[in-house]
Amino acid sequence: MGASDTRLVETKTSGQELFKGHFLHALRDTVQLPDGGQAVREYVVHPGAVMVVPLLQDAHGATRLVLERQFRYPVGQVMIEFPAGKLDPGESGLACAQRELREETGYVAGQWARAGVLHPCIAYSTEFIEVWFARDLHLGERQLDPGEFLEVFTATPQELLLWCGQGKVTDAKTLTGALWLQNVLSGSWSLDWQGPLAPAGAGASTP
Incomplete structure (x- = not known):
């Protein structure tokens, strides 16, 4: 995040858990907006x-x-x-x-x-x-x-x-x-190929 992005950032001031299941985790946060106002953000936490x-x-x-x-x-x-x-x-x-x-x-x-x-x-x-x-x-x-x-x-x-x-x-x-x-x-984008057990970034070629 660049320095110019700070004027867009929202800051969490409080939060609560809404739901926690086997797969999904839902939260509700109160945030401070860049202009000093407040808003509520509801979102789902996912493991990726x-x-x-x-x-x-x-x-x-x-x-x-x-x-x-x-x-x-x-x-x-x-x-x-x-x-x-x-x-x-x-x-x-x-x-x-x-x-x-x-x-x-x-x-x-x-x-x-x-x-x-x-x-x-x-x-x-x-x-x-x-x-x-x-x-x-x-x-x-x-x-x-x-x-x-x-x-x-x-x-x-x-x-x-x-x-x-x-x-x-x-x-x-x-x-x-x-x-x-x-x-x-x-050929516009290239890939860095590796073996299945090699560390990330090892070897390079394109299809």
């Missing part, structure tokens, strides 16, 4: 998550994407998404990305690259999602959590971008992943 953009090579060497179809109860729809999941306590982003990809799709990746981070709902949640790319995929067995039902399928980058443009893909993290993917494949 990862999303994986898995790049699969078909028999002809063309890139395909590993995607999922999953029913999301709050919106009452089956959504097209990239594999994703929340961080366990003390878990690194890379470890979470490896775990979620393996559990949800069965794929294990030989190379990984951290693209960046997104904040999907900044008005009411602390949630952040690390965006990871995975390649050199090898298929094994899925290990879905109890009560988790999803379908895994593949599509070309062109198909995904078409679905985004048609409004068939509306999941915010997947739309962001499609933006990253488009720029990586065009």
